[in-house]
Amino acid sequence: MAEKITFVPLSYTGWGSLSYLQQEVQRLKGQKVLLVTDPFLHELGLTQKIIALLEELNLTINIYTKVVPEPPVAVAEELVAYAREHQSDIVVGLGGGSALDLAKLAGVISVHEGDVKDYLNLSATRSIEQKGLPTILIPTTSGTGSEVTNIAVVSLESTKDVVTHDYLLADVAIVDPELTMSLPPKVTAATGVDALTHAIEAYVSQNASTVSDALALQAIQLISQSIRSAVKDGQNQQARIDMSYGSYLAGLAFFNAGVAGVHALAYPLGGQFHIAHGDSNAVLLPYVMGYIRPSCEKRMKDIYNAMGFNSGYLSQEEASHKCVQELQRLVEDVGIPSSLKGFDISEEALTGLTEDAAKQTRLLARSPMPLGKDDIFAIYKAAYDAVVFK
Numbered sequence: 001m002a003e004k005i006t007f008v009p010l011s012y013t014g015w016g017s018l019s020y021l022q023q024e025v026q027r028l029k030g031q032k033v034l035l036v037t038d039p040f041l042h043e044l045g046l047t048q049k050i051i052a053l054l055e056e057l058n059l060t061i062n063i064y065t066k067v068v069p070e071p072p073v074a075v076a077e078e079l080v081a082y083a084r085e086h087q088s089d090i091v092v093g094l095g096g097g098s099a100l101d102l103a104k105l106a107g108v109i110s111v112h113e114g115d116v117k118d119y120l121n122l123s124a125t126r127s128i129e130q131k132g133l134p135t136i137l138i139p140t141t142s143g144t145g146s147e148v149t150n151i152a153v154v155s156l157e158s159t160k161d162v163v164t165h166d167y168l169l170a171d172v173a174i175v176d177p178e179l180t181m182s183l184p185p186k187v188t189a190a191t192g193v194d195a196l197t198h199a200i201e202a203y204v205s206q207n208a209s210t211v212s213d214a215l216a217l218q219a220i221q222l223i224s225q226s227i228r229s230a231v232k233d234g235q236n237q238q239a240r241i242d243m244s245y246g247s248y249l250a251g252l253a254f255f256n257a258g259v260a261g262v263h264a265l266a267y268p269l270g271g272q273f274h275i276a277h278g279d280s281n282a283v284l285l286p287y288v289m290g291y292i293r294p295s296c297e298k299r300m301k302d303i304y305n306a307m308g309f310n311s312g313y314l315s316q317e318e319a320s321h322k323c324v325q326e327l328q329r330l331v332e333d334v335g336i337p338s339s340l341k342g343f344d345i346s347e348e349a350l351t352g353l354t355e356d357a358a359k360q361t362r363l364l365a366r367s368p369m370p371l372g373k374d375d376i377f378a379i380y381k382a383a384y385d386a387v388v389f390k
């Protein structure tokens with residue numbers, strides 16, 4: 001079957017790859033740089049590294065540092081206004097997915113009419129017609145893969161929504177693991193399981209292809225075998241390098257194959273309870289995979305092997321059960337609560353969560369097992385009771 005594969009046009013990866021920033025800003029002919037980042041990275045001094053490189057080029061630099069985690073659409077609107085006001089001609093995004101997603105929106109929506117909310121997937125009244133400003137994305141977490149996807153996520157009152165278009169794809173991704181060394185253990189864990197979820201959901205997706213399979217399996221191997229070390233010892237350089245490549249590959253995999261049930265059920269947790277994206281994916285991962293397991297036993301056996309286990313004499317069914325158990329163990333080992341109760345979510349909230357998750361039809365369509373409201377409620381209930389399906 002013919003397959004469409006889309007990659008970000010140019011990437012620099014590996015330790016020290018930030019050194020390519022200057023030549024790329026010059027190649028893209030940027031004169032008025034909009035640097036999008038969050039206040040914490042600014043305080044940490046990571047932003048100063050970028051500013052120093054840009055200052056050597058004698059450019060105008062406007063720095064927007066008001067990005068917040070899981071950014072509400074209002075922050076995106078404010079940033080777009082800032083880009084228009086400063087007549088920026090190139091955007092550099094530095095940070096986790098929150099900063100990178102907003103950088104994408106600044107680059108594209110600032111050259112269009114209207115507000116960000118006019119372009120949201122669930123409620124769009126306008127469509128993206130033209131390429132935005134040249135954009136360079138530099139992740140400082142090993143998680144979202146936002147640097148290689150055409151998606152920007154914003155938080156709404158009770159859920160999340162996305163703007164998605166190929167014009168949101170960055171011109172350049174710079175994926176330098178050195179920038180992730182300062183990540184605290186909790187963020188390393190949440191963002192790392194987010195990346196693992198991308199790879200796993202891409203591998204079992206209805207839209208999986210030979211290319212996305214290769215990317216996903218390598219990502220699963222790198223992440224599942226390094227995440228514990230990266231969480232335990234943030235100065236473990238090899239673990240940071242593996243996580244950086246793992247999240248980059250997982251991003252490429254899910255951009256091409258899509259994510260599904262875990263993300264659909266995680267979005268309302270982020271929207272209604274402000275749980276970090278990585279944590280909300282992580283707490284649901286074993287329960288969603290446990291529920292859909294009968295529809296993708298062979299693929300879950302492959303995942304089990306990629307995690308470093310030998311399925312040897314096990315049947316597909318047995319290996320798929322073990323895969324779910326190992327996913328649950330991994331989430332626990334990196335210190336993420338293994339039930340919704342661990343995030344102070346009450347049983348009464350499950351109905352409202354189910355209503356919102358069922359609206360994520362774009363995501364649910366890629367699940368190897370169709371997931372209706374009853375299925376979604378059953379998964380939330382299992383995640384509440386911490387009972388993995390047999």
Ligand code: NAD
Pocket residue numbers: 038040041044068069070071095096097098099101140141143144145146149150151152153154160179180181182183184187191194277278
């Ligand atoms: P984040 O960007 O919200 O950052 C989390 C925290 O980590 C912040 O406090 C930040 O300051 C801190 N941080 C980041 N880098 C650091 C570093 N090197 N050292 C110390 N602290 C650091 O977290 P995230 O998980 O990377 O991004 C989450 C957002 O990305 C959510 O809005 C989510 O919906 C979105 N997302 C987007 C895509 C996509 O394809 N566009 C995919 C998945 C998730």
